[in-house]
Amino acid sequence: MPWRKAWVDPQTISDPAELRKTLEIRAYEVWISEIMLQQTRVAVVIDYWGRWMAKWPTIHDLAAAKPEDVLSAWSGLGYYSRATRIHEAAKLAVGDPDMKGLLPSSARDLDAKIPGVGRYTAGAISCIVFGRAEPMVDGNVLRVLSRQLGIYGNIKTGKAVIDAIWAAADAMVKATSELDGPNGETSREPNDRPGRWGQALMELGSTICTPNPNCSQCPITSTCRVYMEGELKASKSKETLKTMADIEDAACILCEPFDDGAGGSDDDSTQVKNRTNKAEVRQSKQATLAAFAFTRRPAKDATSSSSPSATSGAPSKATMDIITSHARRFPVKVIKKAVREEETLVCAIRRSDGHYLIHRRPLKGLLAGLWEFPSQLLGPSAKPDKGKREQLATAYVSSLMNGGKEGRKKTTKISCGGELGSVPWLFSHIKLTMHVFLFEVGEDAEVAEDEEQPRRWVASGEVDAESMGTGMRKCWKMVQDAVEES
Structure with missing residues (x-):
């Protein structure tokens, strides 16, 4: 890098x-x-x-x-x-x-x-x-240390x-x-x-301590509490089961309840519901590091009878599978909120001299300050068909073209080239579908002014140089293809 x-x-x-x-x-x-x-x-x-x-x-x-x-x-x-x-x-x-x-x-x-x-x-x-x-x-370090410390938390x-x-x-x-x-x-x-x-x-x-970890390649297993717990689970001796019981019985103000029967599949995220932080409810006093201090295990532990690898050196594949399955459970997996679905009408308005109207998005919020073709977000409950979308887009463009000097309105002839297609785009919290329309207006077309959302005409050869989001650029490519074919 x-x-x-x-x-x-x-x-x-x-x-x-x-x-x-x-x-x-x-x-x-x-x-x-x-x-x-x-x-x-x-x-x-x-x-x-x-x-x-x-x-x-x-x-x-x-x-x-x-x-x-x-x-x-x-x-x-x-x-x-x-x-x-x-x-x-x-x-x-x-x-x-x-x-x-x-x-x-x-x-x-x-x-x-x-x-x-x-x-x-x-x-x-x-x-x-x-x-x-x-x-x-960062997120990677939070995951690594939650396993090193054995914290089953959010x-x-x-x-x-x-x-x-x-x-x-x-x-x-x-x-x-x-x-x-x-x-x-x-x-x-x-x-x-x-x-x-x-x-x-x-x-x-x-690279190694990922959500689906590769514990066999980890260089710090000797200090990892979760790795040690996995070894104890794999050994299944009375002594180690008692040790695990003692560990589980110890009061922890940070960890969520651990269901040992839940397994360690990759589907855990669909099985674990979003939890409130019970630790803050049970104990408001800040925890100290002494509660989960960890050190390298003494060399004698490596040869103790309770260690599953005592006689064979490296853990067997079966043992390592159990260790990795246990580590995969950490930290607590939270179900992500469903991505909100939205639809918007993207209206490329082309003047007869080849210029396109663009406007700038608000300076705060999604895609803040970027330029785009005039767009209108559909309501959350609106699910219009193609014909209705064209009606809504035409009405929106008509409202923009009602510009001119103060106290006077000018009627601009607007020609709709129809819906060119749709561009799906996924943000972290929104699944957006952009329905793209092409409109033609005369060279003398005037546009309504809006101080909060500045608008201007740009030549077709200059659109690529504007600060647009990647999704809007895909819309622009669709418009270019339609104009070339016409």
Whole structure:
């Protein structure tokens, strides 16, 4: 990954100005990569990040960019409000008399002062760039540590569970970052360990400790409580069953009730209902790490009679299947809410001189600030057929074309080319069906003004350069094909 670079050791750069410039660029690179990687696959981000850095190699270049250019560069990554916040944050950081373009080094200041930077991103920048011992906990790390700690809880919305894992991650990165001094003392001077540690945990969660884990290849099974529980389940001796009973009987203010008969199939997510965080109801006092401290098992444990691999070395396939099945149960799987289905009428209005009408979406909400062909969302209960959709689209376009000077209305002749087809598009929480229509109007057509939703005409050859969402670009391709065929 191009944003993975060697840590900038301040001790190796003697010139303060050069060090500041180097850290400024490095912090900017990591910040952009971390925001892009949210909800997006690494393979996709690599190309976007490369193009972004070629266009705006420094935070000062980004701060001077036009908002529409930033949105256009982000097109296809989704969650477009992220691009807007990045741009606003760049302008803030460059204009701030203290920062002057250099992002803060502490996670606390990053979280508090930089728009769009939350707890995880702040920790990532602080660790990777500045060598600070700060936790960086994304979804992968939450899953890894829930298994390491044996917490059967909701890592999506369970505040007590999430806070406990963050506390554990904080303790671990601080312990990992300690350096040995010449006289046996330890120090936590900035170094490359926090960044390497945090990235290693994320890498483990994305490659091995996945929702369907590959426990046989995991390098940290010796500290994994869930792995140990799986071994105990596989051994089935009286001693180990008693041990498991003792574990299950222990009071836990974080874990959900564990039904050992539910099995460990990949279908668990359809069997487990969304739970409220019972831990917060049972116990409001914050848990301490002592409740789920874990250490590497002593060597003698590896040869104890209760260990299923005591006589054969590596666990058998049957044993490993049980271990993996048990690990797969962690963390609690929550049923996702059903995706809301919506339909919208996308009206490509073509003037006789070849220009198309576009308008900008609101600056907040879905696809914030992007340009699109005039569109009208159908009501949730409306399920119009093709003929009714054309009537609704024509009425909508007629209302837009009722423009002109104040106090006067102008009637514009409108010709509907019919419904060209439909474009399905899936967002994280919405399944949208875009019904595409083509309308023709005269060259002198006037359009109603709307301060909240600016509108303008653009030449057909300039539409591709506009900051549009990927779904709307598919609609535009459908319009282009229809015009070429006519």
